[in-house]
Amino acid sequence: MDGPAAYLWALCVSLxxxxxxxxxxxxxxxxxxxxxxxxxxxxxxxxxxxxxFHLNQNSPAMSTAEPGDSLWAFTQRRSDGSYVLxxxxxxRALTQNPANYRYGQWRIWGDLxxxxxxxxxxxxxxxxIIRALGVxxxxxxxxxxxxxHAAVRPISPEAHLMLSEFTRDVPxxxxxxxxxxxxxxxxxxxxxxxxxxxxxxxxxxxxxxxxYLFESIDVRRARKNIQSLHELYGGRCQICLYDPQGLYxxxxxxxxxxxxxxxxxxxxxxxxxxxxxxxxxxxxxxxxPFDYGDFSFRFTNGLCERLAxxxxxxxxx
Ligand SMILES: [Zn+2]
Ligand SMILES: [Zn+2]
Numbered sequence: 001m002d003g004p005a006a007y008l009w010a011l012c013v014s015l016x017x018x019x020x021x022x023x024x025x026x027x028x029x030x031x032x033x034x035x036x037x038x039x040x041x042x043x044x045x046x047x048x049x050x051x052x053f054h055l056n057q058n059s060p061a062m063s064t065a066e067p068g069d070s071l072w073a074f075t076q077r078r079s080d081g082s083y084v085l086x087x088x089x090x091x092r093a094l095t096q097n098p099a100n101y102r103y104g105q106w107r108i109w110g111d112l113x114x115x116x117x118x119x120x121x122x123x124x125x126x127x128x129i130i131r132a133l134g135v136x137x138x139x140x141x142x143x144x145x146x147x148x149h150a151a152v153r154p155i156s157p158e159a160h161l162m163l164s165e166f167t168r169d170v171p172x173x174x175x176x177x178x179x180x181x182x183x184x185x186x187x188x189x190x191x192x193x194x195x196x197x198x199x200x201x202x203x204x205x206x207x208x209x210x211x212y213l214f215e216s217i218d219v220r221r222a223r224k225n226i227q228s229l230h231e232l233y234g235g236r237c238q239i240c241l242y243d244p245q246g247l248y249x250x251x252x253x254x255x256x257x258x259x260x261x262x263x264x265x266x267x268x269x270x271x272x273x274x275x276x277x278x279x280x281x282x283x284x285x286x287x288x289p290f291d292y293g294d295f296s297f298r299f300t301n302g303l304c305e306r307l308a309x310x311x312x313x314x315x316x317x
Contacts, residue, residue, distance in 0.1 A: 037146030052263035096316035226255035
């Protein structure tokens with residue numbers, strides 16, 4: 001494209017850009033993407049365990065994320081030191097973690113269907129693109145510009161389009177998948193063997209995940225936690241107060257891990273709620289984000305269900 005055609009095209013683009021930036025002051029119509037530097041040691045650790053389709057961080061830029069925005073993650077490839085794109089998390093929800101949570105104040109929940117993990121072993125070098133995005137990165141080594149609170153940065157909608165274009169043909173890791181946590185948790189609660197279930201998972205991360213789950217989760221302790229919750233709430237669902245213990249004399253509510261065990265969640269009371277089987281199913285089916293800011297589960301259709309009773313979860317800051 002050259003001559004008048006190129007001029008017209010550039011005019012259209014600049015007009016569209018002006019329209020979108022003027023709209024930003026009144027209401028958000030366009031994406032507000034983020035760029036995150038995934039330190040190679042953290043990347044390696046997360047990958048060993050299996051990707052969780054979420055990001056916990058303290059960077060203030062996290063607080064601007066809204067559903068539909070993209071968070072682009074890049075890392076440094078160990079084999080040749082190149083910077084490469086590692087993931088695009090499409091934001092489903094932004095929630096607050098409990099105060100002093102060790103991985104940061106904010107949590108982005110990625111859309112399980114639209115988020116992508118790229119194959120960093122074969123992906124092309126992304127440093128020239130990132131340096132051209134207009135992101136402040138003065139350090140000669142790119143990663144050094146993204147330390148601490150600067151790990152997550154806002155980028156422009158145009159930069160987002162460039163990255164989308166850049167990743168059009170980048171191979172995706174097919175092994176990034178979510179473990180069937182609901183069945184795992186249920187069997188943990190009901191004391192059934194979970195090994196059969198685990199071997200159904202396919203992919204290279206399976207062995208690592210099975211090892212992780214068995215090494216990091218003390219089943220006896222996990223059941224003790226669930227027992228404590230039953231005692232604390234008289235066996236009632238913390239959301240709807242359904243009381244099977246009062247009605248039938250049986251404890252049938254479940255201990256749910258807010259951040260799934262199979263996605264790196266802690267086996268701690270602070271990460272658990274007691275819910276009825278119906279609420280538990282709905283939460284897992286929806287992968288409903290939980291916010292420690294107002295103690296609510298936020299479902300994809302917009303329904304927000306707050307805990308009716310809470311005696312054990314710490315609040316956000
Ligand atoms: Zn319930
Ligand atoms: Zn659960």
